[in-house]
Amino acid sequence: MKSDHPLIKSVFKKCTNCEHIWDTRNSFLADPGIKIIGYQADFRELTEGLFLFNHTCGTTVSIKAQFFIDLNDRPIFQDRLTDGEECLGYCHIRNNLLPCHSKCECAYVREVLQVVKSWPKAKV
Numbered sequence: 001m002k003s004d005h006p007l008i009k010s011v012f013k014k015c016t017n018c019e020h021i022w023d024t025r026n027s028f029l030a031d032p033g034i035k036i037i038g039y040q041a042d043f044r045e046l047t048e049g050l051f052l053f054n055h056t057c058g059t060t061v062s063i064k065a066q067f068f069i070d071l072n073d074r075p076i077f078q079d080r081l082t083d084g085e086e087c088l089g090y091c092h093i094r095n096n097l098l099p100c101h102s103k104c105e106c107a108y109v110r111e112v113l114q115v116v117k118s119w120p121k122a123k124v
């Protein structure tokens, strides 16, 4: 079977509750029914952390940070400052979506959160 068959649609994400399908990342982020509510950091592998979204159907949709990191346009710092003097502890608090201005390796993921948070929503 040919893989470019028109009936085989690409899927960016499917809601585990209502089974709504978003074909692309843009259609997901632009969906007015999608709202970012949290970030669950994975300190071993930052790209394995989870971005948490509310869907209007009432469920939480989680997507790995790796699917968004190309949205980063900030420098990525080498050092991990988590829990050091400069660390504000934001990455430990799941519903904290504020940017972090420490020169910490984890900070760029929080910059990506800002891009996701301010993504223009499609008109309904």
Ligand SMILES: [Zn+2]
Binding pocket: 015, 016, 017, 018, 019, 020, 055, 056, 057, 058, 059
């Ligand atoms: Zn849903």
